[in-house]
Amino acid sequence: MQNLFLALTLLLPLRAEQPNILMILADDMGYGDLGCYGSLQIETPVLDKLAAKGIRCTDGYVCANVCAPSRAGLLTGRHPQRFGFEHNLNKAFPTLPERLGIPVDQKTIADHLKKAGYRTSLIGKWHVGDSVPGMLPNARGFDYFFGMRSGSHNYFPKPDKNHLFRNNEPIRKIDHPYLTDWFTHEAIAQMTSGKDPFFCFLSYNTPHTPMQAKEEDLARFAHLKGKRRQTYAAMQWSMDQNIGKILDHLREHKLLENTLIVFYSDNGGSVTASHACNAPLRGMKGSFLEGGIRVPFIFHWPKGLPSGTTFVHPFTSLDLLPTFGAAAGKQLPPRITKKGKKKIVNHDGRNLLPFLRGEVEKPPHEALYWRMTMRGAAIREGDWKLLINVHTPPALYNLAEDISEKKNLYHEMPDKVANLWLKLNQWQEALEDTPHWQEDPYWQGYNRKLYTHTYWLTQPKKDEEYNGVKK
Ligand code: CA
Numbered sequence: 001m002q003n004l005f006l007a008l009t010l011l012l013p014l015r016a017e018q019p020n021i022l023m024i025l026a027d028d029m030g031y032g033d034l035g036c037y038g039s040l041q042i043e044t045p046v047l048d049k050l051a052a053k054g055i056r057c058t059d060g061y062v063c064a065n066v067c068a069p070s071r072a073g074l075l076t077g078r079h080p081q082r083f084g085f086e087h088n089l090n091k092a093f094p095t096l097p098e099r100l101g102i103p104v105d106q107k108t109i110a111d112h113l114k115k116a117g118y119r120t121s122l123i124g125k126w127h128v129g130d131s132v133p134g135m136l137p138n139a140r141g142f143d144y145f146f147g148m149r150s151g152s153h154n155y156f157p158k159p160d161k162n163h164l165f166r167n168n169e170p171i172r173k174i175d176h177p178y179l180t181d182w183f184t185h186e187a188i189a190q191m192t193s194g195k196d197p198f199f200c201f202l203s204y205n206t207p208h209t210p211m212q213a214k215e216e217d218l219a220r221f222a223h224l225k226g227k228r229r230q231t232y233a234a235m236q237w238s239m240d241q242n243i244g245k246i247l248d249h250l251r252e253h254k255l256l257e258n259t260l261i262v263f264y265s266d267n268g269g270s271v272t273a274s275h276a277c278n279a280p281l282r283g284m285k286g287s288f289l290e291g292g293i294r295v296p297f298i299f300h301w302p303k304g305l306p307s308g309t310t311f312v313h314p315f316t317s318l319d320l321l322p323t324f325g326a327a328a329g330k331q332l333p334p335r336i337t338k339k340g341k342k343k344i345v346n347h348d349g350r351n352l353l354p355f356l357r358g359e360v361e362k363p364p365h366e367a368l369y370w371r372m373t374m375r376g377a378a379i380r381e382g383d384w385k386l387l388i389n390v391h392t393p394p395a396l397y398n399l400a401e402d403i404s405e406k407k408n409l410y411h412e413m414p415d416k417v418a419n420l421w422l423k424l425n426q427w428q429e430a431l432e433d434t435p436h437w438q439e440d441p442y443w444q445g446y447n448r449k450l451y452t453h454t455y456w457l458t459q460p461k462k463d464e465e466y467n468g469v470k471k
Contacts, residue, residue, distance in 0.1 A: 018117065018328050019304060020259040021199045022191070022250075023320070024243065025074075027067065027125060027208040028285055029296065030269025030276035032459055033236060037296045039277065040462050041224060042236050046244040047263060051298045053307050054261070055356055059314040060297025061368060061380075062267055065286050067151055067208075069372070070266045070317065072128045075108040075140070077321025077347035079369070084436030086372055088151070089129065093437040100437060101129015102140070109321050110141025113199040116330035119143055121190040124183045124203035127151040138167055142201075146186045153205055155179045155212040155235075178214050180206050180235070184242040188249050191259075199324070202246075206239040207232055209273050214238060225465040229275040260301040260327050262320065268292040271455065271468045279459050282404045286443075287450035288370055288378040288387050289405055301327075305356055313363035314380055319349035326351040345432075369427045373435055375447045379424040386420035391448040396420070404457045 032038050036048040036056055063073035064080060068088045072080040080086060083103050091100065098104070110120040121144040122137045129135035130149040137145040146166050157164060157174055164171040176182035187202045213234035221233040243263070250256040268291045269276025271284040283289025299305055304327065325332040333346040350364040371377035376389035383400035395408040396417050410417055453469040460466035 018197045019301060020191070020197045020255060021113065021118070021324055021327065022202065022246070022259055022261045023200070023324075024202045024261065024263045025071075025124075025204065026239065026263070026265040027203075027205045028267060028270040028274060028276060029207055029236070029265035030271070030278040030284075031281045031291065031294055031296060032277045032279040033207075033232075033269060034296050036298075038279070038459050040459050041229070041277075041464075041466065042233050043220075044236060044240040046240045046247065047298065050243070050247070050261065050263065050300050053302075054298055054300030055305060055309050055311050057297035057299070057311045057315070059312060060264060060295060061293050061314060061316045062264070062295055063316050063318050064370065064372065065267050065288060065292035065375075066372075067125075067266050068127050071126075071203075072102050074266075074317045074320060075110075075128060076102060076106045077109065077318055077349050078106070078345065079318065079348050079431065081371055081431045081435075082345065082348075082433060084433040085128075086435040087374065087437060087439040089127070090437050090439050091131070092440065095437050097131035098134075100131045101135040104132075104134040104139070108141045109324060110137075110199065110201070112141075112321070112325055112330060112332060113328060114141050114143070116325075116328045117196055118199040118328065119190070119194065119196050120199045120201075121145070121187070122201045122203060123147055123187045123190070124201075125151065125153075125205045125208075126203070136168065144190060147183065147203065148205075152208050152210070153179060154210060155205075178238070180204060180238045180242055184245055188246060191246070191249060191253075191255065193253055193255055197328075204239055207235040207274055207276065209270070211235070211274055223463055225463075226275065226467055228468075229466050232275050256302065258301075258303045260299070260304060260324070262297075262299055264297040264317065265295040268295060271453070275466060275468045277456060277459065277466065279456050280403050282406070282455050282457060284450060284453075284455070286375070286447065288372075288376050288389060289451065290385075290399070290403070291455065292450070293370060293378075299352075299356060304353070306358065309358075311356055313355065314368055315352060315355070315364050316349070316368055318347070319352045319364065321347050322349045322351040323353060326353050343430075345430075367423060367427075369424065371428060374439055374441075374444065377424055377428065379420050379427070381420060381423065384416060384420060386417060386424060388421070388424070389447070389451055391444060392451040406457075 034044045036051040064070040069080040072085040122142040124147040211231040217234035224230040278291035281290040283291030367381040396410040
């Protein structure tokens with residue numbers, strides 16, 4: 001009894017300190033599609049304020065340029081190539097169902113936080129495997145799931161025509177006509193004060209296609225030319241206002257001070273499909289140009305992080321797992337362990353908290369790496385980036401001087417190219433697996449165009465017509 005009391009006394013102060021964690025993910029949102037990232041057309045007052053009171057990151061990256069591998073990396077904290085998850089899911093590919101998703105032996109952020117005493121929930125898009133029951137959210141550390149298992153959804157679901165689930169039960173009754181509102185409602189229900197802190201992964205599909213918005217939100221942007229851009233702005237506005245409702249809820253319940261909120265996008269904006277804008281970055285979703293992998297990234301945690309600062313060092317979404325582990329006071333397995341002669345990389349990220357707090361001034365990483373075998377690979381080290389795209393010539397850029405990647409220095413700096421290419425190869429050689437499936441060859445022609453489109457490199461003015469790429 002005495003031992004139990006002692007154990008409880010030791011545990012209680014830790015529990016009291018553990019922050020709630022709210023991770024809000026947008027889907028295919030452009031680097032330049034928030035007011036605080038320079039948009040002159042899209043209005044996002046709530047997120048602008050969140051950034052102003054938290055930390056706005058200029059060089060936040062995702063680990064992949066399309067939805068599913070980006071999410072697989074985020075959830076496991078490991079480069080998804082380490083477990084064969086290199087492309088978007090391709091159900092037409094001839095492989096075993098248990099190969100098509102995050103393998104069931106991989107631990108997720110939710111597994112770790114659940115073990116640390118958190119109530120865990122996933123609201124919205126899953127998209128990292130549903131072909132065997134062991135791959136579904138409730139089997140991957142999430143106590144509660146509401147949303148879709150796949151990559152997109154109609155924003156106005158119908159009782160007999162939707163693919164939404166509450167845990168493992170299909171939805172047959174529509175509680176809210178517009179999906180972004182419904183996800184918000186579901187998320188708020190999970191964000192209650194209780195003896196355990198919460199971890200909520202709010203995975204909006206906004207502003208992914210299909211382009212669908214509420215009439216009242218479209219009316220707000222009636223001045224914008226082009227239905228698609230108008231709809232994009234209205235969808236972003238709806239998400240922003242919904243995040244405002246969540247912040248109000250947290251404030252009213254005195255939870256805001258000690259909730260770590262992270263907001264970012266799973267990959268760059270889809271310029272052609274949804275008329276997102278990544279300016280000043282070139283490229284888009286699917287490419288290894290900056291517009292495909294660099295995204296808006298905001299941290300907000302009044303009790304644990306500075307307010308009103310800008311973080312300029314490069315980092316990736318793989319860093320969130322160790323960052324959340326540190327915030328939760330949870331001892332994660334070390335980054336690297338050895339089994340005999342074999343080196344096991346348990347996670348690829350760094351705890352960002354000391355960097356975000358300014359306690360450590362150097363960048364969190366020496367280099368960042370990307371690869372999708374059928375499309376290309378890239379490395380960023382300091383200001384330099386080497387991009388090996390399989391369908392267009394290789395390129396070397398200095399991002400400090402050339403954020404829009406307009407001047408290819410590949411032939412001018414052979415030593416720099418050789419040095420970066422060697423590091424990129426060494427990273428690839430150390431990956432433990434090969435892709436468990438390949439994407440449809442259709443995407444190869446698409447991939448070439450991603451590098452040859454003429455993109456907008458400055459933001460369209462308030463009323464200027466914007467149709468994605470220039471003709
Ligand atoms: Ca996406």
